[in-house]
Amino acid sequence: MTNYYDIDDILVEEEYVPVLFHKTANGVTIDPSAETNCAEQGSKVEVPFWLAHELQLRQAVSINLPACFDQKTRLEVQADAAYVDLRSRCPYFYEFGCKLEPLVTDRTLGILLSTAFKIRYKEALTKVYTAAHITASKYLSFLTKEETNLYEAAHLSSTAFKKWKTGGRRLERASILGRKRKDSN
Amino acid sequence: MYGRKGYQLLKDFASGEKGQLKPFNSKLFDETIEECDQNHHLMQSLMRKMQQEDLDVQNSRNADHYGALIHHLSLMRNKRCLMAYVYNRAEIVRDLAWRVGLELLDLPSEIQEKLTSLEKEYFKNHSVTLKSYMGKVGIELNVDMVPPKDPYIKVRILDDIDEGIVLSDKTTNFARHSMHFLKRTDAEPYIARGQMEELTD
Numbered sequence: 271m272t273n274y275y276d277i278d279d280i281l282v283e284e285e286y287v288p289v290l291f292h293k294t295a296n297g298v299t300i301d302p303s304a305e306t307n308c309a310e311q312g313s314k315v316e317v318p319f320w321l322a323h324e325l326q327l328r329q330a331v332s333i334n335l336p337a338c339f340d341q342k343t344r345l346e347v348q349a350d351a352a353y354v355d356l357r358s359r360c361p362y363f364y365e366f367g368c369k370l371e372p373l374v375t376d377r378t379l380g381i382l383l384s385t386a387f388k389i390r391y392k393e394a395l396t397k398v399y400t401a402a403h404i405t406a407s408k409y410l411s412f413l414t415k416e417e418t419n420l421y422e423a424a425h426l427s428s429t430a431f432k433k434w435k436t437g438g439r440r441l442e443r444a445s446i447l448g449r450k451r452k453d454s455n
Numbered sequence: 456m457y458g459r460k461g462y463q464l465l466k467d468f469a470s471g472e473k474g475q476l477k478p479f480n481s482k483l484f485d486e487t488i489e490e491c492d493q494n495h496h497l498m499q500s501l502m503r504k505m506q507q508e509d510l511d512v513q514n515s516r517n518a519d520h521y522g523a524l525i526h527h528l529s530l531m532r533n534k535r536c537l538m539a540y541v542y543n544r545a546e547i548v549r550d551l552a553w554r555v556g557l558e559l560l561d562l563p564s565e566i567q568e569k570l571t572s573l574e575k576e577y578f579k580n581h582s583v584t585l586k587s588y589m590g591k592v593g594i595e596l597n598v599d600m601v602p603p604k605d606p607y608i609k610v611r612i613l614d615d616i617d618e619g620i621v622l623s624d625k626t627t628n629f630a631r632h633s634m635h636f637l638k639r640t641d642a643e644p645y646i647a648r649g650q651m652e653e654l655t656d
Contacts, residue, residue, distance in 0.1 A: 275542040277469055280535065284462050295521035297501045299456060308518060318458060324528050330521055440601045441608070441642075443649040444554040446474055446547065447563060 278415065282362040282369065283320040289331040290314055319369065326373060333373050338363065339382065347386045352393035354386070355412045363414040390417060398424040456494075457529045460487040461536025468540055476547050478569045484537065491533045498526035548578050553597055555647055557582040563648065598640050610635055610642050614650040 273279040294311045301309040309315055317325075325331040338359035346354045356363045367383045394417055397406050413421060464483045471477040501523040510517065548570065555562060559578055570578070589596050612629045629635070634654065645651040 274535065275539045277465055277539060277543060280465055280539055281462075281469065284458070293516070293521050294518040295525055296518035297497060297522035298525045308522065320532055321457065321525065321528055325521075325525075328524070330524075437655065439653045439655050440604070441639075441646045441653045443652070444647045446550055446554050447566065447649060 278362070278365070282365045283323075284318050285336070285360060285362065285366050286316045287319050287322045287336045287370070288314055288316050288334045289322045289325070290334065291331050293330045295330070319366070323369075323373065333370070335370070335374050335376055335379070336360075339367065339370075339376075339379060344378075344382055347382060351386045351389035353409075353412060356386070356390075356414045356417075357412055361415050364416050391420065394421050395424055397421070398428060456490065457525070458532035458536070460490045461533040464540055465536050468543065474547065474550070476544065476566065476569045479544070479571045479574070481571075484540070487533050487537055491530050494526040494530040494533070498523045498530070501526070544574065545577060548574050549581055552578060552581050552585065554600075556644055557586060557597070561644075561648060598643055600643075603639055606639055607636055608639050608642060609654040610637055610646070610651040611654055612651050 291309050291311055291313050294308060296308045298309060299307060301313055301315045317331075322331060322333050326333055343354070343356075343359060360366055364383055364387060367379055371379050371383075390413075394413065397409060398421060401409070410418065410421065460483065464480060464487055467477065467480050467483060501519045505515070505517070505519045505523075551562065551566065555566075559567070559575060559582070567575070585597075611634050612631055615631055642651055642653075646653060
């Protein structure tokens with residue numbers, strides 16, 4: 271329940287999963303391919319995760335693995351995990367996978383997530399120290415949200431360390447006020 | 456439908472820079488509430504249909520039940536999005552009180568524009584609570600946010616604040632780009648608001 275107000279948690283749960291309906295649901299327009307106003311038993315529909323999760327708890331649907339965890343991704347991760355464009359597959363790759371893991375029958379999802387993460391985390395941290403922020407921008411576009419947060423945290427800590435070493439200004443304008451506007455005159 | 460508006464509202468919130476406010480999106484907020492009403496209305500009609508067929512609304516599990524369930528879940532989802540939006544904005548407002556200043560008028564005008572009147576009320580009440588707590592404890596808690604090294608620092612004035620500011624030991628007129636040697640505790644709130652900057656050399 272600590273995640274109720276967490277924005278990232280809510281955004282993760284909005285990702286779509288394919289489900290198979292075990293019971294009919296009347297009066298709802300979630301199934302775009304149905305002619306009538308309902309989702310028929312046995313129909314395959316893409317619904318957001320929060321809905322799929324609740325319906326599976328009540329045994330109305332069963333969840334299948336979404337496309338971002340398919341064989342193509344697995345092969346790419348096996349080949350070279352560090353440069354796979356996970357953000358275009360799913361911007362919340364790891365969190366989404368973690369939520370799906372107890373609900374689907376596929377046992378290899380957990381291993382996929384942890385191997386990909388280990389290799390990419392190491393790569394991300396090395397990039398912070400070796401590449402300038404500008405040249406790494408192409409690499410950054412591959413990272414998922416969680417990895418971007420880690421990258422930014424590492425970047426902040428390394429800048430803070432350099433600042434402490436060289437001795438800079440300690441009192442700063444409050445970051446909450448945003449970037450300084452350019453001087454108008 | 457089905458939680459879409461709530462999601463858009465939160466995406467709008469998340470698209471701003473982290474820890475900073477965007478103007479309160481009352482259009483999307485109202486559209487989300489409207490979507491909740493639609494879901495509620497459809498759910499009620501499905502339940503009425505079940506009652507007309509003499510089914511036990513609580514326990515029977517037919518197609519109408521699952522339809523009503525989906526509407527109910529969408530409504531709860533939109534509610535969660537609305538609550539999270541207001542909660543996270545309130546967190547930033549509280550942060551503003553600590554980092555920038557306890558007086559609403561000290562906040563730069565572009566920040567004040569982004570707050571609704573309710574959020575301004577919240578800010579005022581929060582400041583009042585903080586001040587009364589600090590008064591009772593007897594310590595000013597919102598100074599020295601960075602551990603101090605020197606009691607005096609050199610500053611350059613960035614904005615026009617030339618009405619004489621009353622400092623603890625002297626009153627000076629501060630012209631733009633002038634440099635002064637001030638007591639740290641006096642300069643700190645102005646630096647936090649971006650009206651002065653610290654000089655190190």
